[in-house]
Amino acid sequence: MPTMDRRIKGCRNVHCRYNKERKHLPLDYNYCPICGEKVGLVCRECFAEIEDLGKTHFRCDACEAKKAKRAEEQREKLVKAGKKLAAPATDAAVGVIQQVAVKQVKKVAPAAGQAMKKVVPVAGKAVKKAIVRH
Helix, strand or coil, X not given: CCCCCCCEEEECCCCCHHHHCCCCECCCCCECCCCCCEEEEECXXXXXXXXXXXXXXXXXXXXXXXXXXXXXXXXXXXHHHHHHHHHHHHHHHHHHHHHHHHHXXXXXXXXXXXXXXXXXXXXXXXXXXXXXXX
């Protein structure tokens, strides 16, 4: 499927009403309908002039950097929130696993049940560390 052309054109004349209002012009316009100045490709966010690098290039480098920084900050927030939620969930899961495992082992071999009581918490801590670290 062909990509949609997301670029926009804008008037370059800083005194023009279309430039002040940051009015987007269609791509087939070559001159501003208000002042007659030649129009050019502009950034969708800050209206700075950009070079023609293809249909998918519609932001200036500064706006691309800001967008990448916001995305990275959002990703970090989600990781922090996930770690906060993962810790109690792993504690609960380890507790349930411990109860079920000890009961099942006690049924089979009562002596092994005592060993399981010591082994399961250590294994649970290792699992919790592995999950929270990711």
